[in-house]
Amino acid sequence: MPNTLEGNTVVLTGTTKPTTILTKIKSLGGEAIFCPLIETKETILLDDDKQLQQARIVDWLIFTSQNGVKAFCNKMKRHHLTPSHFNGKVAAVGTKTATCLEQNGFHVSFMPTVFSADVFVKEFPAIAGDEPNCLFIKGNRAKDTLKRGLAFDVKEWTVYDTHENLSYVQSLIELVQKKAKLILIFASPSAVDVFAKYVAPTIGWDKATIAAIGHITAARLAYYGAEVTYKPKVYTMEAVIEEIQRKKEINHERS
Known part of the structure; x- marks a missing residue:
């Protein structure tokens, strides 16, 4: 299915802008947005x-x-x-x-x-x-x-x-409030902490679907009470996109 992510907005919160991943999301019909919550x-x-x-x-x-x-x-x-x-x-x-x-x-x-x-x-x-x-x-x-x-x-x-990179916090809050089908990808506990401190108090954790790269990141999300929907076995950005795509295809077939 070439348009698996059609109607979905996928937000990447890591430090490095992954151009190939952003392109991949767009090729699957999704909207790709880079909102780094940490910087090095x-x-x-x-x-x-x-x-x-x-x-x-x-x-x-x-x-x-x-x-x-x-x-x-x-x-x-x-x-x-x-x-x-x-x-x-x-x-x-x-x-x-x-x-x-x-x-x-x-x-x-x-x-x-x-x-x-x-x-x-x-x-x-x-x-x-x-x-x-x-x-x-x-x-x-x-x-x-x-x-x-x-x-x-x-x-x-x-x-x-x-x-902490706070320059994207307000735009991220507005995105979560505005977009109906939003997927947030977290690749580190540090990014999770920034979201918990500056974003979650305004909009909570349940307004978006959450993806985690790595069990340490997933554990940090669980610490804050967030539900992780996508957690690939391989800890890469490519793998999390494939996991999202796979589950979307399964849900489409069931419907």
Whole structure:
């Protein structure tokens, strides 16, 4: 069904504008709107050079987001380094993170079967080696899952900060009030928190259908009492659109 999303408005609330996903939604007959509720900014500190030198000699560099990759690569280029200067292997959580690394010249040696940090800590030790020296490249809101869940020492380097983006809050409130068939896609607990703090008090959670990418995001939505209709097994934006499309087709056939 080429027009599975006809009459639906799909709102994406993440940090990065996913052009291919917006195009996909439109190709399915839906209206696609980008309303980022969070934004990220690289953290630049005086010890960045020292941190980069440490990163060059660790056994593993670990990345769990595209934002971490981009900030790390910005620092790397600013200090005239290339991927060839780094001796260790690279682990990534998620295909988007892995693709971003490869686009910047890194080879990804490990990625968990489910794109989640708690699955990473279960699967990574089997291939990490004996007492590996690891550096987790992260944002300021990253949870301590890796540090707590891995038996060996994991050093951390915060390379970007996540902030609330309130510039879209009013337009999002108006969208929810106006659109009859609205689907909100959340890709992180941080975006859920912003919605809960600034949008939900005005319009609640039940005026739109909700999609979650990842069980951590879904759990955060459940914390606020929101019902999640779409939660794909694969934690990607592509998968959530496919899940929406699949359920829409099933409902159409039943009707």
